[in-house]
Amino acid sequence: MAAAASELFPDVAKMKPAEKKAYLAKKKADDAAEKQRLKDKEALENPTVDANGEHIQTVEEAKVLAAEMQAQLEAGEQAVEEKIAMHAAELAATPAAEVMPAEPDDGKEETVEEVKARMAQLSANMNSDLQATD
Numbered sequence: 001m002a003a004a005a006s007e008l009f010p011d012v013a014k015m016k017p018a019e020k021k022a023y024l025a026k027k028k029a030d031d032a033a034e035k036q037r038l039k040d041k042e043a044l045e046n047p048t049v050d051a052n053g054e055h056i057q058t059v060e061e062a063k064v065l066a067a068e069m070q071a072q073l074e075a076g077e078q079a080v081e082e083k084i085a086m087h088a089a090e091l092a093a094t095p096a097a098e099v100m101p102a103e104p105d106d107g108k109e110e111t112v113e114e115v116k117a118r119m120a121q122l123s124a125n126m127n128s129d130l131q132a133t134d
Contacts, residue, residue, distance in 0.1 A: 012020055037123070050056055058066070 010023065012023065015023060048056055048058075
């Protein structure tokens with residue numbers, strides 16, 4: 001058992017310089033291979049890209065993105081509330097438009113031409129009112 005232990009864990013202090021150099025080089029190569037094996041294992045078990053080469057989002061990245069989106073949402077809600085308040089203030093400052101009384105029904109049936117002419121007149125009135133407000 002002592003022979004097996006000395007083979008697995010040799011006493012570097014008792015080695016000749018050439019043996020020591022070879023042992024340390026082999027140990028360094030073995031350590032590098034083990035480090036690469038662990039890196040490959042980590043990449044396989046916790047991939048950062050999918051089969052198409054697209055980035056897979058980590059939990060930390062998702063949390064940061066969610067916090068950014070929440071901040072944008074809250075800023076947008078605040079902007080909407082401010083715009084609503086400004087619009088309400090504008091509406092309160094403008095005088096109310098007078099309501100046109102509905103025309104009483106005279107019982108007469110209109111022809112298509114008469115309806116088209118009346119609609120054209122109403123449309124022209126609305127357009128002139130809109131231009132006056134701009």
